[in-house]
Amino acid sequence: MTTSRYFTLKQFPEGLPKREDFALEETTLPALDHNEVRIRNRWLSVDPYMRGRMSGAMTYIEPYELRQPMSGAAVGEVMESNHPQFQVGQRVRHMGGWRDVAQLPGNEVEKLPDYDVPEQAFLGVLGMPGMTAWTGLNRIARMQEGNRVLVSAASGAVGSLAVQLAKSAGCHVVGVAGSDDKCQWLEERGVHAVNYRGKDVDALTKALKDASPEGYDVYYENVGGPLMEAALASLRDHARVAICGLIDRYNDTEAGAGPRNINQLLFRKARMEGFIVMEHWDFYTDFLGEVAPFVEKGAIDYRETIEEGLESTPDAFIRLFEGSNFGKMLVKL
């Protein structure tokens, strides 16, 4: 008999989620059904988008249900398989995260792509966050060589890859982050760093202008709030703003003030577009073919912040909103 321990939501969080919003539960798994696979998870992903699933309302993704097993990306090892395409011992990726043992239909499981990288890279630099960075820059913002590119949350899982992809495409890249450490890391990558801490809209606008006096062709937006207003004030003609996330407001309990300068989109003939990476997943192999070789040879410096043990999953998730993670936040089981 195999048991699975999994997290559920006890209630929908108000504001910043708290440890008490989550419950760790345990169940005995039924025998494997036809075509099912049982997986011992080794790495769990926690991601900002999950906050949107904790509101009880449909956003761009289905909400988590209270008292039901939560889900999310995970990498694990096949323990048992009733599906012809999977054998015991294989490393796989799937959405049965927030638990130690997952049992899923084989068509919801994929073998890890065949690149010589650590397996958890497929949750970060070569997984959803990496694909998100690549999609926003290339498919939404139509980044071109020589563009001035601004990235918010530039040391996060998505932003830290976005700045490096933009650098390698021959762009002038400015990254916004929230600590001296993070800014130093950015500067070492050849990225002009702006520390947002303690800066209001005017100070942010000035800092963005100092970092790129001619403004920005591309804004890769992960944050929103005052930074969006400062960025809108700094657009070049025909700029493209790719909205990947708006983490500044995910925990707000009421609607916050919007940018007072939406008219900049008109003055600059600029475009702002939201996207969700899942709709672009057909291009995942293009992304892998382009980016995985760089990761294999160590040409991309991807960071991970790792918490140990299933019990730490809610804490790892909550840390995303404190800005204390550097690169991809992972839980190692």
Place this chain on the structure above:
Amino acid sequence: MTTSRYFTLKQFPEGLPKREDFALEETTLPALDHNEVRIRNRWLSVDPYMRGRMSGAMTYIEPYELRQPMSGAAVGEVMESNHPQFQVGQRVRHMGGWRDVAQLPGNEVEKLPDYDVPEQAFLGVLGMPGMTAWTGLNRIARMQEGNRVLVSAASGAVGSLAVQLAKSAGCHVVGVAGSDDKCQWLEERGVHAVNYRGKDVDALTKALKDASPEGYDVYYENVGGPLMEAALASLRDHARVAICGLIDRYNDTEAGAGPRNINQLLFRKARMEGFIVMEHWDFYTDFLGEVAPFVEKGAIDYRETIEEGLESTPDAFIRLFEGSNFGKMLVKL
């Protein structure tokens, strides 16, 4: 000796422009230079975008200079020509408006296109406002047959054509206007009308939902302010917002609150894009070829609000912001 009477700005208006901000001046024109054309204006155009030129700052168009002749679209008759392409008596269009007699280089003057329509139509339905409606719907918002299309300022010079173009493209069209008259006109065109007067964001949102319960694929934005917030709350997946104008804020003396729900662009994977029609002028003949035949045969109901006499030009302009014009605002000389 020919004199020209022309308007200048005495000072940059604060808030809503006042009659006293403008001065009517007179000058004796010099003899025609080589390649110049002298034109007696018959129709002057006043347009909301001119407010942006009265701020002393660069927006998307050069500002008017104080104490210098103002400019704008006009249709007139050639009085005298030193340019081989123009003969006395020809009807032409040019940017030497806000005056009775214009003297310009011939390369800044164009003959009226050869369609059987009243000459002032080339300042409205077949001029810049018409081209703006067509460009926003087709080139920016990529309107498709069957789309649900929302148009603000739907009885204005641009909006009144936008709703009819969207109808003729087989769309479900909702128009927002500010009086019962205007709403009745819209309903007679087969457009679902929403009167914005007296409605806050919540009431507007409800009215937009009632008018198209499934939301909107296209929002043709002329207004901004609370209506933009209501429209963002009503977008369908992959909606496109074409920002043509934001007249709600043109007279504001300080930045107003922005839409509190920019996150809808993310949730709906939607796009918002500002444009200026001048950048699309290469497509003017495409527009004319498509729309002018409809105008010739009376299949497009375009309205004009006409003031008489050069002296009334500032008043005609100011009326644009009172919402009292219906269709294209013109001054007849």
